[in-house]
Amino acid sequence: MSENDAATTPARRGCGTMPVHHLLMAEDPAYAANRVQIENQAFAYETGTEATERVGLTHIPVVVHVVFHTAAQNIGESQITSQIDVLNQDYRALNPDIDKVPEVWKPLVADSRIEFHLATHDPQGQPTDGITRTQTQATKFNMRSNAVKHSSSGGHDAWPDDRYLNLWVCPRIFDPKDPNEILGYAQFPGGPAETDGVVIGHQFFGTTGTAAAPFNGGRTTTHEVGHWLNLLHIWGDDGNGCNGSDLVMDTPNSGGPNFQTPHFPRLSCSNGPDGDMFVNYMDYTDDKSMYMFTQGQVARMEATLDSARSSFNGA
Secondary structure, X not given: OOHHHHOOOOOOOOEOXXXXXXXXXXXXXXXXXXXXXXHHHHHHHHHOOOOOOOOOOEEEEEEEEEEEOOHHHOOOHHHHHHHHHHHHHHHOOOOOOHHHOOHHHHHHEXXXXXXXXXXXXXXXXXXXXXXXXXXXXXXXXXXXXXXXXOHHHOOOOOOOOOOOEEEEEEOEEEEOOEEEEEOEEEOOOOOOHHHOOEEEXXXXXXXXXXOOOOOOOOHHHHHHHHHHOXXXXXXXXXXXXXXOOOOOOOOOOOOOOOEEOOOOOEOOOOOOOOEOOOOEOOOEEOHHHOOEOEHHHHHHHHHHHOOOOXXXXXX
16 A cells, blocks of 8 residues: 555645635736636626526536546546535535534525536547546645646646536645645636646545545535635635635625534624534535535526536536
C-alpha cells in the first residue's frame, strides 16, 4: 500500500473552490467580467424580478475522468454510479435522509429539477460509458495549477464544457497555501473551458469502494457541483465575521462553517432561535449531516442554467 492510500481521512471538510475563484479573479479579466454578469442574473432570479422559463427536467451529461496512481485509486464503475445516484437524489430532493431536515426548514426544501447521467457519446460522437481512465505518476495534485485537468501534467484534458460536466476523481488534492486536506473543488461558471468542472479526491467520491467515512455519502460531490452551478458557502466566506453572505435570502446568516455533526439548533450571529442551516449541502458538515438545498439556492441554479450554463437546457 502506498503512503497516499494509507493516509488518514481528515476529521473536517475542506473545499478549495474559493481560493481557485480568487486566483481566477486576480489573473483572468474575462472571468471577472463574466462573474459580474452571472451575479446580476442570479440577483434578478433570487429577488423574483426575473424567473426561469425552464420546464421539466434539465439532464446533464457527466464524464468522470479517473486519474489514478495506484490500482486502488482506479475506482470501479459501482463507485462511480453510486455517486451519480446520490447527485440525482440530492438535486431532486429525493434523498432518503431528507426527513432529518428540522421542521422549521422543511418548507424551504426545493427540487432543482436537475438530473445527471453518465455520458453515452464522447466529443467525437462515439459510444462511451462516460468514464476515462488515466494512470499517472503523480501521487497528489495542486489545485491552484489545476494539474489534474491537463494530460501534460499527469491528468486528463477536459471534454467540452458546454456539453459535459467534467468530474475528475484523483489521488489527493492539495493547496500549497493551506496545510489542511482538500476534499474537492469546483470552478464557478464563467471561467476557462479547459479547466471547467469539479475535482474530487477518490476517498470522498460515491458511497462504496474507496470512499471513506465520514465523507462516504457522496455529499462532497453534491457540494462541489453546487459551486459549479454558482452556489456559495452558506456563511459567505468571511471567516467568522457574520458579515458575509451567500446571496440567498432563505439561508440564515451564519458566522462560519459548521463541521462534523452539529445538533439543532446551532446558534451564531444572533440568528436564534433556529440558528445556522448546517443541514445545507453548502456547509462543511459531515456527509451524514447535510440533507437539503433551499428555494433560494434553486433560484440561483436556475439563473445559471438560463445563462452561463444554458447549453444544458434541453439536453
